[in-house]
Amino acid sequence: MKQLLILSGKGGTGKTTVAAAFIRLAAAKAYGDCDVDAPNLHLVTAQSTELERTDYFGMPKARIDHEICTGCGLCRENCRFDAILQRDGFDTDRFACEGCGVCEVICPVHAIRMEPAIAGELNLYRNPETVFSTAILKTGSGTSGKLVTEVKKQLLKNMYPDTELIVIDGSPGIGCPVIASLSGVDMVLIVAEPSVSGIKDMKRIIETARIFRTRIGVCINKHNTNPVKSEAIEEYCAGEGIPFAGRIPFDRAAVEAINRQMTIADVDCPSGTAVRKVFSQTMKILSSEKEGANL
Amino acid sequence: MNIAIPVDEKCLDSGVCPSFGRTPYFLFYNTITKEEYYLDNSAVAAQGGAGIRAAQVIADHGVKAVLAPRCGENAAEVLKKAEVILYKSITGTARKNIEAFVAEELLPLTDIHQGFHGHEK
Amino acid sequence: MRKSFFRLPIFIRDFMVMRNKGTVVAVLSGKGGTGKTLISVNLARVSGECRYLDCDVEEPNGYLFFKPENPAMEEVTVEIPEVLEAACNGCRKCVDFCRFNAMAFIKEKPYIFPEVCHSCGGCMLLCPEKALVPREKTVGRIEEGKSGEVTVVTGILNVGEASGMPVIKKLTGKYLPDQPGLTFIDCPPGSACTVMESIRKADYCILVAEPTLFGEHNLRMVYDLTGFFKKRSGVVLNKCSDGTNPSEDFCRENHIPVLGRIPFDMTLGILTSDAKIAADEKPEFADLFKDILENLKKEVSDEAALDSER
Numbered sequence: 001m002k003q004l005l006i007l008s009g010k011g012g013t014g015k016t017t018v019a020a021a022f023i024r025l026a027a028a029k030a031y032g033d034c035d036v037d038a039p040n041l042h043l044v045t046a047q048s049t050e051l052e053r054t055d056y057f058g059m060p061k062a063r064i065d066h067e068i069c070t071g072c073g074l075c076r077e078n079c080r081f082d083a084i085l086q087r088d089g090f091d092t093d094r095f096a097c098e099g100c101g102v103c104e105v106i107c108p109v110h111a112i113r114m115e116p117a118i119a120g121e122l123n124l125y126r127n128p129e130t131v132f133s134t135a136i137l138k139t140g141s142g143t144s145g146k147l148v149t150e151v152k153k154q155l156l157k158n159m160y161p162d163t164e165l166i167v168i169d170g171s172p173g174i175g176c177p178v179i180a181s182l183s184g185v186d187m188v189l190i191v192a193e194p195s196v197s198g199i200k201d202m203k204r205i206i207e208t209a210r211i212f213r214t215r216i217g218v219c220i221n222k223h224n225t226n227p228v229k230s231e232a233i234e235e236y237c238a239g240e241g242i243p244f245a246g247r248i249p250f251d252r253a254a255v256e257a258i259n260r261q262m263t264i265a266d267v268d269c270p271s272g273t274a275v276r277k278v279f280s281q282t283m284k285i286l287s288s289e290k291e292g293a294n295l
Numbered sequence: 296m297n298i299a300i301p302v303d304e305k306c307l308d309s310g311v312c313p314s315f316g317r318t319p320y321f322l323f324y325n326t327i328t329k330e331e332y333y334l335d336n337s338a339v340a341a342q343g344g345a346g347i348r349a350a351q352v353i354a355d356h357g358v359k360a361v362l363a364p365r366c367g368e369n370a371a372e373v374l375k376k377a378e379v380i381l382y383k384s385i386t387g388t389a390r391k392n393i394e395a396f397v398a399e400e401l402l403p404l405t406d407i408h409q410g411f412h413g414h415e416k
Numbered sequence: 417m418r419k420s421f422f423r424l425p426i427f428i429r430d431f432m433v434m435r436n437k438g439t440v441v442a443v444l445s446g447k448g449g450t451g452k453t454l455i456s457v458n459l460a461r462v463s464g465e466c467r468y469l470d471c472d473v474e475e476p477n478g479y480l481f482f483k484p485e486n487p488a489m490e491e492v493t494v495e496i497p498e499v500l501e502a503a504c505n506g507c508r509k510c511v512d513f514c515r516f517n518a519m520a521f522i523k524e525k526p527y528i529f530p531e532v533c534h535s536c537g538g539c540m541l542l543c544p545e546k547a548l549v550p551r552e553k554t555v556g557r558i559e560e561g562k563s564g565e566v567t568v569v570t571g572i573l574n575v576g577e578a579s580g581m582p583v584i585k586k587l588t589g590k591y592l593p594d595q596p597g598l599t600f601i602d603c604p605p606g607s608a609c610t611v612m613e614s615i616r617k618a619d620y621c622i623l624v625a626e627p628t629l630f631g632e633h634n635l636r637m638v639y640d641l642t643g644f645f646k647k648r649s650g651v652v653l654n655k656c657s658d659g660t661n662p663s664e665d666f667c668r669e670n671h672i673p674v675l676g677r678i679p680f681d682m683t684l685g686i687l688t689s690d691a692k693i694a695a696d697e698k699p700e701f702a703d704l705f706k707d708i709l710e711n712l713k714k715e716v717s718d719e720a721a722l723d724s725e726r
Contacts (some may be wrong), residue, residue, distance in 0.1 A: 010475070011605050012449010016630065037606040038447040038637065040630045059342050059515070080536050095612055099342075100536030101515050139607045139641050146342055149317060172448050172605070173474060184313055193449075195689030197477045213406075225682065226689040252657060259629050259660055344517025344532045351511075351520045369529055376522045 002286055003166045005034075005185040007209070009201025011172035013193040014221035017254065019169035020044040021265040021275045022282070030159035031167045033134040034148045034181040036120065041169045042134055044261055047125040054154075056135065056147055058119025059099030062092045068111035075103035075112060095140045120147055124154055131159050145180030152181065178208065187215040187286045189245060194220055194229035202233070206242065217243045217285045219278045222250035243285045246278035296326045298360045298396065299353050300389050305333040307390040315366045316345035322389050323356060326397055346370030353379060362392050362401065371407045439716055440592060440599045442618035444642075446634025448475075448605035450624045451654035451678065454688050456602040457481045458705040459712070461695045465565045467599040469587055471614040473556060473571040473580040478602050480691040484561030484568040492571075492583045493552040494535040499526050503547035510539035510548060531576055556583040558591065580604070584613045592617055607641045615642065620716050621649040622675065625663035632662035639672065650715050652708060655680040673715055676708035 006019045016033075019041060023031050033041035064075070066089050076084040083096035084103060092103075094117070104112045119141040125132040133155035135147050148171065155166065168185070171177040182188065188209045192202040202218070209216050218237050223230040230247060237244045253269030264272045265279075301318030302309040312318035317339050324331045334356075338348035346366070350373035353361060361374060362384045374381055381404040384392045395401050443456040457478050460468040470478040479487075497510075504525060511521040518532035519539065526539075530553055540548045556573040569591045571583040592599060603614040615621060621642045625635040635651070642649045650673040653663055657680045667674050678684070684701060687694045694701035 010449060011447050012626075037608060038634050040447075040633060043629050043633060057340075078537070078541065095609060098534055098536065099515060100534060100538055101513065102536050102538040102541065105513065105538065106541065137608070139637070139644070140609055140612055146345075149314075193689070196480055196691040197453075197475070198689070201475065225685040229689060252659070255628055255657070256659060259662060261629065338517070341517055344529065347520050347529055347532065348517040351517075354520070354522055369532065372529075373520045373522060373527070376520075376527065 001163055001166065002186040003168065003184060004282070004286060005168045005170050005181055005188045006191060007170040007178060007181075007188055007205055008172060008191045008193070009205040010193055010198050013191045013198060014248070015172070015191050016040045016044070016169050017258065017264060018189070018191050018219070018221065018248070018275065018278070019167055020263040021272075022279055023167050024263045024265045025276060025279045026165050026167065026283075028165045028167045029129060029163040030131050030133075030155055030165075031169070032132065032151050032155045033169045034151050034177065035169060035171045036135045036137050036147045036151065036177065037171065039134050039136055042123075042125075042132070044258060044263055045132060046127075046261075047132060048127045050126045052124040052126070054122040054124075055118045056120040056122055056150060057116050058141055059097075059117070060101075060114040061094050061097045061099060061117040062101075062103050062112050063115050064090050064092060064103075065111045065113070068109050070109055070111075072108065074106050074108065078102050078106050122147075122150055122154055124158055126158070129160075131155065131163075133158070145176035148177045148180040149183070152183070178205070182209065182214065185214050187217065187282070189282050190216065190218045191221050192218055192233050194223055194226040194233060196229075199229065199233060199236075203236075206240070215243075215285055215288065217245040217282055219245040219282075220247045223247040224249045243281075243288075245281040245285065246274065248274040248278060296360065297323060297356065297358045298326060298362060298393070299323050299356070299358045300362045300384065300392060301336075301349075302333070302389050307331065307393070308388045311362070311364060311384045311387075311389060311392060313364050315361075315363045315370055316341075316347075316349045318349070321349075321352070323358065324389075324393055326393070344369070347373055350374050350377070350379075353377075360396070362396055363404065365406055365408060366404060368407050438593070438595050438597050438599055439620070440601065440618045441620050441622060441712065441716075442601040442603055442615040442647075443622045443624060444603035444611060444615065444638055445605060445624040446607065446636075446638040447630075450605075450626050450631065450634075451652075452605070452624050453477045453481070453602055454694070455622065455624055455652055455654070455678075455705075455708075456600045457693055458695045458701070459709055460566045460598075460600045461564070461693050462702055462705045462709055463566075463598050463600075466597055467567045467569065467591075469591060469599060469601045470568075470570040471584050471587055471601055471610070472604040473573040473583045473587075473610075474604065476570050476572055476602075479559070479568060479570045481693050482563035482566060482568045484559070484563045484570075487559035487561030487568070487570070490558045490560075490586075491554045492556045492558060492586050493554050494582050495537065495550040496530050496533045496535055496553045497528055497537075497540050497548040498551045499528065500547045500549060501525060503545045505545050505547070507544060509542045509544065513538055513542055534579070535582075556580070558583065558586060560591070580610050581613060584610055588613060588617055607637055611638075611641065612645070615645065615647060618647055620712070621647045622712070623649050623651045623672075624654055625651055625666075626655050627653060627657070627659075627661035627663050629662055632666050635663050635666055639666075639670070648715070650675040650712065652676045652678065654678045673711075675711040675715065676704070678704065 120137040254271040257267040301312040338345040350370040354377035382401040383404040470476040506524040
């Protein structure tokens with residue numbers, strides 16, 4: 001069983017589009033969406049109705065008991081996050097509260113308690129042949145590597161025993177959620193965008209993936225939007241010894257396919273043809289020897 | 296000597312958990328008396344700093360060595376300061392790893408990763 | 417404002433409204449890559465004298481377009497604790513209190529992990545021996561410079577730091593003065609607390625959406641967010657082409673004003689991917705953004721007029 005993670009660094013490069021196509025082409029029996037801030041994979045992968053929901057708890061939030069509160073204001077004075085408001089008495093701003101517990105411990109009359117707070121929801125879809133794990137963060141919650149870890153744990157725990165390939169749609173950025181998604185992965189495919197900011201972010205993601213000593217591959221999406229930058233990316237990969245998995249053009253048919261909840265591999269179009277080649281190249285890299293086999 | 300291993304289940308035939316900070320349980324084993332006991336890992340529920348918290352528990356239990364497949368940098372720092380030696384575990388059960396440790400076949404763990412730093416925001 | 421105000425022509429009303437206090441416009445989207453920076457940068461460019469604040473402190477990109485001259489730099493720091501070993505009695509109250517697990521207790525002494533610390537100050541408050549003292553730690557910086565008539569203020573979070581909040585709070589606190597004129601805020605993607613802080617002082621929100629199923633889904637999320645904070649919003653549809661536009665449908669169904677439609681255009685795409693400001697390069701793009709700006713001003717002045725009637 002191998003785990004393939006799809007990352008991009010910058011948002012909007014086409015991670016989910018590529019991930020969905022790969023899931024279709026590989027007939028992957030297990031897949032997950034680790035972009036918990038803005039999950040999209042469920043929109044283009046058909047799911048059965050069997051859905052298991054689990055509450056996800058983040059940091060606790062402070063609650064002030066008005067019956068006990070004497071209005072001394074010590075909590076507000078000591079809150080470093082401006083999370084205690086004085087309106088009709090003292091109240092917590094649940095969005096600003098970081099759950100540190102200072103108010104609870106400083107209140108002279110013990111009017112404040114830290115209470116568990118639901119920060120999101122884990123979703124597990126059990127289909128007859130496949131299992132899909134995803135999650136959604138509640139609006140305003142902090143993005144957390146912990147929820148990403150839960151999405152992966154849930155997938156590994158519930159997948160069918162004959163699963164050969166797991167495809168994971170990763171989160172954008174380079175922070176903790178990305179690092180959490182890298183754990184235990186056999187290969188990272190980076191979807192790069194041929195732009196100044198896209199290349200900047202691609203390099204940072206490569207740096208991060210290298211720390212985990214996982215196989216890396218790079219493909220370019222929407223390469224025809226900037227042929228010069230696309231060349232630069234290919235040259236960079238060659239220079240760094242990073243296997244290049246191919247190029248996918250931008251094409252209108254891709255957008256239409258998505259809007260009809262289909263993957264680009266389902267439609268006969270230029271990006272569909274290209275993604276098939278990228279897929280087969282990615283599979284070659286995945287089954288190669290570790291530590292950057294140059295194909 | 297007291298050693299600790301992150302495990303998926305509360306038994307010697309359990310697999311070693313790939314995560315140190317977020318392992319469900321720790322196995323504590325005394326290589327001389329052969330006594331074993333298990334502790335639920337309180338760091339599992341931590342929003343952030345799980346490695347530090349887990350390493351703190353290990354240090355508090357007077358452990359001299361930890362057998363794990365890998366470890367984050369913060370946890371490794373706590374263990375180092377507490378003079379707990381990290382060894383790289385081998386594929387197989389906790390029991391197999393204990394045998395390998397006693398036979399002095401295990402190598403020190405040098406592969407310290409950046410850590411997940413799964414904190415908010 | 418009296419009823420006679422409304423008999424004045426619109427452009428004079430606009431001018432009067434915007435003269436009294438500054439107008440802060442936040443540009444946000446549910447996910448990255450939709451065109452927040454494209455739109456906020458170009459709108460700022462066609463607005464004459466104005467400010468552009470980059471609150472996407474993890475991945476600021478606006479400065480790549482503006483290339484501000486000789487930016488002045490200010491460090492952003494947070495207070496984290498430091499142990500005075502001589503004063504410490506080893507009671508462990510600090511380590512046991514820390515909910516972020518930023519401290520460990522080894523060989524009778526507390527150790528602090530600065531990147532994990534959230535600067536809540538609790539350990540320092542609790543220490544019975546006053547053995548924990550504050551020290552400043554740099555978590556990022558703010559750079560301010562000019563690019564033509566635009567004052568470009570960029571927030572940058574240092575790699576490895578826990579939270580962008582201190583940098584964003586500094587931006588919205590110190591760099592958003594209550595002065596006349598327009599300020600555009602380029603927000604972080606998503607709907608986390610960093611976005612909330614970025615829009616906190618906004619008078620109006622521009623939501624950027626792509627015409628795909630993903631785009632509509634993400635628009636919905638961010639529209640809920642701005643609604644929750646009672647912010648008036650309008651949408652700019654980006655990368656439009658013929659064919660279905662689920663995001664536009666969403667706007668229609670929910671009576672959300674559409675301030676503009678930016679077509680999917682290869683030239684625009686290449687300019688942007690080369691970090692060039694489209695409005696500077698081609699007159700048709702300048703006109704496109706000027707139209708959006710006019711629609712924006714109209715929306716904002718309507719809202720101010722409504723406000724005054726309450």
